[in-house]
Amino acid sequence: MTEANRPDVLVLGAGGVGLSLAGALAAVAHVTVACRPRHAGAIRRDGLVMEGVWGDRTVREIACITGLEESLPAPDLVVITAKGFDTRAICEEYADVLKGRTVASLQNGIGNEEVIAEYARNVIGGTVTTNFSVVGDGHVRVKSQSSPMIFGHWSGPDVEMVGRLVEMVRSAGVLVEASTDIRSAKWSKSLLNLSVNPICALLSVQVGRAADPRLRQVIGAIVRETFMVMEAKGVRTDWTTAEAYLDHLFMVQVPDFDTAYPSMYYDIQAGRRTEIDLLNGYIADQGEVLQVPTPYNRCIADLIRFKETNGRE
Incomplete structure (x- = not known):
């Protein structure tokens, strides 16, 4: 790919995920990241330091902004990697860019994706089952990637953009696939996050500890409630039953992340807000609307919310 043919990519809400993706894409695209001033300062001064399964290197070909007051090239593609509770605020701030x-x-x-669709012409949904962490200012680590990144068309007239995005990510050396049913893929990814992340975050344990028989009972109840909500909503995944997913969870996913702490653990340790409202909280709310009992999801969501508040007081 020639320099002139490289697309312009803007990554919004760049923390561990966004900075890592930007570092990978910098090999094949002109990348600008909107990130915190501490990261922007470090990257402008020393470059982005990357380590882990996506390669150990320092990437200097990244432009950083901390807000719209700074110069911003017209992007060919925007990728939002922010926490879900910030999606609306970011879309409002960059509404003119997204339009x-x-x-x-x-x-x-x-x-x-439903929020983003209010602001953008085309929306691509994506999932990534990868252990990212921020080591320091302008320094990220990609510890493991248990399955390919997935992108799929969500809404809008330009369905070809998915293929172009997938090819760009693949050419950057990242495992990636296109999905013909991204809604199913999003729910499949969320199953891992809502079944294991909250309980490990509450107990301050690594993901591998979720295999303890006492925790497996709680996790099993959370997953079974979630499958009842999915059935009521007409959502299908690769696993036709809760038991089939639980087999996959404990045989494949938990071992893959055995020594890792979930991102929700780091959020709680740092006194940050978590994404519980888009995970177990969402399941509990949908259960109430659909008249599906979800006491385990409601309980785990309330416990995380208490932990969030207690950590900030």
């Missing part, structure tokens, strides 16, 4: 463009969501939780 008429293709925007991809690479975020946890359910409901982000």
Whole structure:
């Protein structure tokens, strides 16, 4: 790819996920990231330091902004990697940039794409099952990637943008696939996050500890409630039953992340707000609307909310 043919990509809400993706894409695109001033300062001064399964290197070809007051090239593609509770605020702030463009969501939780669709012409949904962490200012680590990144058409007339995005990510050396049913893929990803992340975050344990028989009972109840909500909403995933997913969870996913702490653990430790409202909180709210009992999801969501508040007081 020649320099002139490289697309312009804007990554909004760049923390561990967004900075890591920006570092990878910098090899094949002109990348600008909107990030916190501490990251922007470090990257402008020393470059983005990357380590882990996506390669150990320092990337200097990234432009950083901390807000719209700074110069911003017209992007060919926007990728939002912010926490789900910030989606609306970011879309409002960058509404003029998003208008008429293709925007991809690479975020946890359910409901982000619906918000983005109010601002953008085309929306691409995305999932990533990868352990990202911020080591320091302008320094990220990609510890593991248990399955390919997935993108799929969510809404809008330009369905070809998915293929172009997938090819760009693949050419950057990242495992990626296109999905013909991104809604199913989003729910499949959320199953991992809502079943394991909150309980490990509450107990301050690594993901591998979720295999303890006492925790498996609680996790099993959370997953079974979620499948009842999915059935009521007409959502289908690769797993036709809760038991089939639980087998996959404990045989594949939990071992893959055995020594990792979930991102929600780091949020709680740092006194940050979590994405519980887009995970177990969402399931509990949908259960109430659909008249599906979800006491375990409601309980775990309330416990996380208490922990959030207690940590900030």
